[in-house]
Amino acid sequence: xxxxxxxxSRSFVAVDTLSVEARLVERARAQxxxxxxxxxxxxADRLYNYILRMVGNATDAEDLVQETFLRAYQGLPSFDGxxxxxxxxxxxxxxxxxxxxxxxARRVTTVSYSAQEDEDGETxxxxxxxxxxxxxxxxxxxxxxxxxxxxxxxxxxxxxKTVLLLYDVEELSYEEIxxxxxxxxxxxxxxxxHARAQxxxxxxxxxxxxxxxxxxxxxx
Amino acid sequence: MNCKRYERQLWxxxxxxxxxxxxxxxxxxxxxxxxxxxxxxxxxxxxxALHALPRRRAPENLSEQVRRxxxxxxxxxxxxxxxxxxxxxxxxxxxxxAAAMWWGWQALQPSPxxxxxxxxxxxxxxxxxEQLELADWSPSPTPSYxxxxxxxx
Numbered sequence: 082x083x084x085x086x087x088x089x090s091r092s093f094v095a096v097d098t099l100s101v102e103a104r105l106v107e108r109a110r111a112q113x114x115x116x117x118x119x120x121x122x123x124x125a126d127r128l129y130n131y132i133l134r135m136v137g138n139a140t141d142a143e144d145l146v147q148e149t150f151l152r153a154y155q156g157l158p159s160f161d162g163x164x165x166x167x168x169x170x171x172x173x174x175x176x177x178x179x180x181x182x183x184x185x186a187r188r189v190t191t192v193s194y195s196a197q198e199d200e201d202g203e204t205x206x207x208x209x210x211x212x213x214x215x216x217x218x219x220x221x222x223x224x225x226x227x228x229x230x231x232x233x234x235x236x237x238x239x240x241x242k243t244v245l246l247l248y249d250v251e252e253l254s255y256e257e258i259x260x261x262x263x264x265x266x267x268x269x270x271x272x273x274x275h276a277r278a279q280x281x282x283x284x285x286x287x288x289x290x291x292x293x294x295x296x297x298x299x300x301x
Numbered sequence: 302m303n304c305k306r307y308e309r310q311l312w313x314x315x316x317x318x319x320x321x322x323x324x325x326x327x328x329x330x331x332x333x334x335x336x337x338x339x340x341x342x343x344x345x346x347x348x349x350a351l352h353a354l355p356r357r358r359a360p361e362n363l364s365e366q367v368r369r370x371x372x373x374x375x376x377x378x379x380x381x382x383x384x385x386x387x388x389x390x391x392x393x394x395x396x397x398x399a400a401a402m403w404w405g406w407q408a409l410q411p412s413p414x415x416x417x418x419x420x421x422x423x424x425x426x427x428x429x430x431e432q433l434e435l436a437d438w439s440p441s442p443t444p445s446y447x448x449x450x451x452x453x454x
Contacts, residue, residue: 114368121364129359143360150367151374230350249351277312277347284350285343 102166110157117157121150124167127251128174134246135178137235145181149174164260171253171261175243182239226287233283237276244269245276303330307337311344 102123108116128149133142152173153160160169234242247253247261248269259266307330313319314327331337360366 118364121367125359125363126356129363130356133357134354143363143366146359146363147366147370150363151370154367154371155374226346226350227354230347230354245351249348250354274312277344280351281340281343281347284347285339288339288343288346 103162106157106160106162106166109154110160117154120153120166124170125150127167128170131171131246131251132174132178134231134234134250135175135239135242136181141181145174145177148177152177165257167253168257168260171247171251172263175261178243179239226284229283229287230280233280237279241272241276241279244272245280248273249277304334304337307331307334308340311337311340312348314341315344315348 102120105116105120105123109120125146129142129146132145132149133139136142136145149170153170156173160166164172234245237245243262244258247258248255253261255266255269258269262269307327310319310323310327314324319327331341
């Protein structure tokens with residue numbers, strides 16, 4: 082009745098993908114530009130979305146995703162393959178995002194996803210074009226609820242936000258997140274619980290205040 | 302009502318991670334608890350929203366921009382550990398060779414310090430010998446301490 086069906090397979094790399102990626106890494110190390118292009122095309126969208134939600138600004142996200150790939154290219158000779166390519170790239174991206182947030186911490190206090198003023202003083206409307214709708218439920222999702230969740234994510238602390246995005250949005254496993262952030266798996270679970278609780282609180286407040294019936298309510 | 306216990310299981314229930322028995326107990330509690338029903342409703346809405354967040358595509362010119370940055374970035378000096386390993390392995394051998402050459406050179410050179418050390422003991426022994434020959438070895442008539450003290454019987 083209430084229960085959701087959730088796929089148990091949660092990993093951003095399958096075994097076949099690992100061997101393909103390992104070969105790509107080997108070729109890229111040997112200065113094969115096409116191989117590095119392939120690595121970029123595999124991870125560009127995922128890293129861009131992750132970074133975008135981490136920093137909340139499209140211009141910065143673009144710069145940081147470029148920087149992530151630049152660092153990856155420069156670091157290829159020291160990449161030993163113990164972690165998967167994805168884990169390694171998410172780690173680079175996470176470190177860059179955290180550095181970026183530290184630098185901006187004094188300037189930015191709140192983030193609004195409805196409208197943002199960039200550094201040139203121009204107001205940029207935040208819009209997420211629905212480019213891919215593989216699940217019909219996505220289309221039915223209440224736009225207001227989506228905004229509530231986006232704002233709640235933006236207001237999380239970097240530590241909680243990182244874990245929540247990697248688990249619930251990027252769909253990495255606990256183990257993979259532990260490797261990306263170099264923290265114990267128990268800490269990953271604990272941070273995820275805290276992050277979800279904070280978002281759930283905002284969603285509950287929205288559901289209580291929203292005039293019934295909303296689409297979110299009708300999706301039960 | 303023990304809502305705390307069920308609140309802890311909320312997300313496990315949403316993700317389908319509870320055992321059948323736990324799920325049954327959870328659902329039985331929900332039937333009687335409007336508070337937990339609302340919590341579950343919020344958790345499910347949160348879960349759906351998180352997993353349905355729209356995704357943006359990376360900028361079209363991303364790879365071109367990255368290539369430019371790679372070309373513009375100063376080349377990093379890579380540490381060639383194999384090269385340094387060979388150098389480090391050679392260092393003791395070179396050290397031994399240098400030490401052997403130094404000792405060989407030292408052995409071939411007449412050392413003034415060594416000569417001084419060789420002559421000094423001989424001279425000292427000769428002087429000592431002369432002093433012993435010149436010494437007055439005749440026996441003293443009375444022990445010197447009787448005179449020096451001025452003691453009379």
